Amino acid sequence: MTSKPVRLTQRHIAELAGVSQAIVSLVVSGRTDATTRVSEPTRRRVLRVIEETGYSVDPAARMLAGRSNALIGVFTYESAFPRESSDFYAPLLRGVESAAEALGQDLLLFTSSRTQDGRRRLLHEGSRLRMADGCVLLGREMNGGELSALVDRGFPFVAVGRRDGDERIPYVGAAYCATVTELVTLAIERGHRRFGYVRLPYDSESTRDRLESFRSAVDQAGAEAVITASAPKNPDGVLDELAASDVTVVFVEDPEEASGIARSNRSADRPLSLVALGESDSQHNEATPITHLSAPRAEIGAQAVRMLTSILSGDDVPRRVLLPCAIVYPDATLGRAAT
Amino acid sequence: MTSKPVRLTQRHIAELAGVSQAIVSLVVSGRTDATTRVSEPTRRRVLRVIEETGYSVDPAARMLAGRSNALIGVFTYESAFPRESSDFYAPLLRGVESAAEALGQDLLLFTSSRTQDGRRRLLHEGSRLRMADGCVLLGREMNGGELSALVDRGFPFVAVGRRDGDERIPYVGAAYCATVTELVTLAIERGHRRFGYVRLPYDSESTRDRLESFRSAVDQAGAEAVITASAPKNPDGVLDELAASDVTVVFVEDPEEASGIARSNRSADRPLSLVALGESDSQHNEATPITHLSAPRAEIGAQAVRMLTSILSGDDVPRRVLLPCAIVYPDATLGRAAT
DNA sequence: GCGGTCCGATAATGCGCATGATCGGGCGCG
DNA sequence: CGCGCCCGATCATGCGCATTATCGGACCGC
Numbered sequence: 209m210t211s212k213p214v215r216l217t218q219r220h221i222a223e224l225a226g227v228s229q230a231i232v233s234l235v236v237s238g239r240t241d242a243t244t245r246v247s248e249p250t251r252r253r254v255l256r257v258i259e260e261t262g263y264s265v266d267p268a269a270r271m272l273a274g275r276s277n278a279l280i281g282v283f284t285y286e287s288a289f290p291r292e293s294s295d296f297y298a299p300l301l302r303g304v305e306s307a308a309e310a311l312g313q314d315l316l317l318f319t320s321s322r323t324q325d326g327r328r329r330l331l332h333e334g335s336r337l338r339m340a341d342g343c344v345l346l347g348r349e350m351n352g353g354e355l356s357a358l359v360d361r362g363f364p365f366v367a368v369g370r371r372d373g374d375e376r377i378p379y380v381g382a383a384y385c386a387t388v389t390e391l392v393t394l395a396i397e398r399g400h401r402r403f404g405y406v407r408l409p410y411d412s413e414s415t416r417d418r419l420e421s422f423r424s425a426v427d428q429a430g431a432e433a434v435i436t437a438s439a440p441k442n443p444d445g446v447l448d449e450l451a452a453s454d455v456t457v458v459f460v461e462d463p464e465e466a467s468g469i470a471r472s473n474r475s476a477d478r479p480l481s482l483v484a485l486g487e488s489d490s491q492h493n494e495a496t497p498i499t500h501l502s503a504p505r506a507e508i509g510a511q512a513v514r515m516l517t518s519i520l521s522g523d524d525v526p527r528r529v530l531l532p533c534a535i536v537y538p539d540a541t542l543g544r545a546a547t
Numbered sequence: 548m549t550s551k552p553v554r555l556t557q558r559h560i561a562e563l564a565g566v567s568q569a570i571v572s573l574v575v576s577g578r579t580d581a582t583t584r585v586s587e588p589t590r591r592r593v594l595r596v597i598e599e600t601g602y603s604v605d606p607a608a609r610m611l612a613g614r615s616n617a618l619i620g621v622f623t624y625e626s627a628f629p630r631e632s633s634d635f636y637a638p639l640l641r642g643v644e645s646a647a648e649a650l651g652q653d654l655l656l657f658t659s660s661r662t663q664d665g666r667r668r669l670l671h672e673g674s675r676l677r678m679a680d681g682c683v684l685l686g687r688e689m690n691g692g693e694l695s696a697l698v699d700r701g702f703p704f705v706a707v708g709r710r711d712g713d714e715r716i717p718y719v720g721a722a723y724c725a726t727v728t729e730l731v732t733l734a735i736e737r738g739h740r741r742f743g744y745v746r747l748p749y750d751s752e753s754t755r756d757r758l759e760s761f762r763s764a765v766d767q768a769g770a771e772a773v774i775t776a777s778a779p780k781n782p783d784g785v786l787d788e789l790a791a792s793d794v795t796v797v798f799v800e801d802p803e804e805a806s807g808i809a810r811s812n813r814s815a816d817r818p819l820s821l822v823a824l825g826e827s828d829s830q831h832n833e834a835t836p837i838t839h840l841s842a843p844r845a846e847i848g849a850q851a852v853r854m855l856t857s858i859l860s861g862d863d864v865p866r867r868v869l870l871p872c873a874i875v876y877p878d879a880t881l882g883r884a885a886t
Numbered sequence: 887g888c889g890g891t892c893c894g895a896t897a898a899t900g901c902g903c904a905t906g907a908t909c910g911g912g913c914g915c916g
Numbered sequence: 917c918g919c920g921c922c923c924g925a926t927c928a929t930g931c932g933c934a935t936t937a938t939c940g941g942a943c944c945g946c
Contacts, residue, residue, distance in 0.1 A: 215931095217931095217932055218933065227895075228897080229896090230895075230896065231894090232933095233934055237933090239935095244895090262700060265932085268607045268678060269611050269933040271933090272607045272933070273934045279678070302629075319653055320617060338603050339606035569904080569926065572903060573925095605901090605902055607901090608903045608904090610903095611902080611933085612902075613903090613930095
């Protein structure tokens with residue numbers, strides 16, 4: 209049963225309705241230009257035939273003929289539907305989807321990109337990026353060179369997350385900076401003077417951003433900062449190390465790790481104050497809340513899509529946007545320092 | 548700084564390489580037909596120019612010219628990245644993504660045009676369905692008429708989930724039937740004779756499927772079935788009602804509801820045995836496991852994509868597939884009936 | 887009655903690519 | 917030397933649509 213579908217075209221519709229193909233085109237695209245018009249009876253007749261036949265415009269042809277196709281590319285450096293760090297992608301994609309929906313755009317997920325040690329490559333021979341009008345880029349880490357190359361080629365895109373390497377790169381990110389400073393200030397107010405910081409092992413704009421804001425805020429307040437590396441498997445070790453440094457409050461970059469540390473911490477002799485500089489889905493389910501910073505991921509995704517469509521339509525909009533973060537449970541695990 | 552999008556075409560490449568456009572086409576599509584050939588030096592020259600310029604083919608044009616584009620459409624009746632029933636879509640999409648990746652296909656998510664009371668419409672004027680080579684359909688409920696219309700138009704697609712309305716509809720689903728029967732048999736073995744069943748309020752193939760298998764398996768065993776409606780807000784009420792009917796084991800369709808009922812149940816005087824006929828993500832985090840049935844969602848999604856590509860390449864493959872479910876924690880909440 | 891105007895519809899063209907038809911030239915063979 | 921052959925490359929066309937230029941007719945005012 210090999211189906212041989214006779215492709216319906218505007219020409220067919222035109223014949224059935226007794227008009228020219230051009231009229232059909234005008235009707236379906238709903239254009240009511242000053243220079244071109246369709247009489248009401250004709251329009252109705254065409255619409256009726258369309259309805260009866262179930263015709264729909266061939267998007268490829270429309271795109272080729274010069275009109276954009278309302279196709280937004282979504283490139284994720286890792287799997288878009290991961291089992292693990294779903295708390296990272298899921299809210300972003302939710303935002304992307306809802307904005308795309310609101311704008312009448314479809315989403316093109318580049319799943320076919322060849323992979324190099326688990327990560328997808330943005331540019332490679334036969335890249336299909338151009339299939340979309342423009343592209344939203346998602347990933348914790350991105351290759352700055354690739355982004356610059358994209359700019360060079362005039363391909364419209366928006367990165368999600370701060371990318372300061374090349375100033376021509378448009379992005380939407382989270383204003384970690386301000387909120388981290390705010391959190392430090394809060395801790396100072398509550399009497400803390402020695403700050404621990406558990407940092408993530410990799411070095412991206414956002415990690416740097418957070419660390420720098422932390423450092424400078426702590427310095428500014430004349431307090432002390434003790435930076436230590438992440439050790440997800442060994443929360444006790446991290447805590448011991450920091451406690452030995454006499455810190456009274458710990459800032460943890462990775463929210464998952466923060467959960468582990470929080471658990472150890474609760475059973476410690478003298479629990480430290482704890483702040484997570486991020487948010488994981490599991491934190492919602494957690495019985496005991498942690499004071500943490502929350503990036504507006506859904507909003508960031510949505511904003512990225514909106515920025516992209518603005519760019520595509522030639523509007524002159526700000527191309528580097530940082531959205532404010534929230535402080536969740538400010539009183540949960542950020543207590544007063546023992547005096 | 549409005550970028551001048553100088554669209555690179557095969558003609559440009561051709562000029563730069565000093566050949567004709569046709570040669571470029573042959574090189575990029577890698578066709579080595581018997582009738583057309585390109586000498587090695589020429590091919591290399593063209594490839595070099597392509598590399599230097601970063602050209603890649605315009606998919607719309609290629610599509611229009613009749614070649615497929617390795618583009619798989621994904622249509623979800625609801626949001627693809629929902630906050631709520633993410634346990635439904637997420638594993639399916641994970642499977643879809645991984646299969647697409649393995650097959651070198653990209654994914655086109657139809658997020659545009661949400662028209663009828665929050666549900667997306669599959670067919671509507673201006674549908675972009677045809678931009679994809681074929682389409683995978685996801686959703687708890689689908690409009691059978693629309694599916695038939697798709698078949699009529701010869702559009703290649705595969706539904707996820709059993710759709711028996713029109714026998715021409717290809718699908719990949721879960722073999723609930725066999726596993727529900729298995730679970731009933733297990734309960735019988737453990738001495739249960741009066742079975743409660745908490746059903747979902749809507750009527751789709753899968754709910755019907757489960758209920759019917761339940762009914763017939765219980766009948767077959769000469770046991771009694773008590774069917775009651777879902778009442779997610781009132782687990783105590785449901786339990787009381789069933790306990791009053793002297794049932795000793797309860798089958799709950801909705802996994803979320805099952806969690807609620809399980810909680811009430813544990814604190815009851817005489818806990819009933821409990822079986823959930825589905826799986827939610829929250830069940831993984833739950834401290835106390837529930838005996839439940841698990842549909843291989845990721846595998847179903849992957850299989851749907853594979854079936855679609857097979858159909859597209861004209862292979863004659865089975866078009867209605869049900870994948871076996873698993874029974875998880877068979878001993879957790881399905882105990883022996885009090886004698 | 888005639889030029890002018892506006893309305894409604896059509897003809898013609900090109901978007902970028904794939905592909906069958908065509909072409910030219912080098913070479914072997916008789 | 918001439919014929920045919922095949923390799924390598926080009927030409928020409930059409931996919932379905934949007935769009936511009938064009939056309940014909942009804943209607944207006946003078």
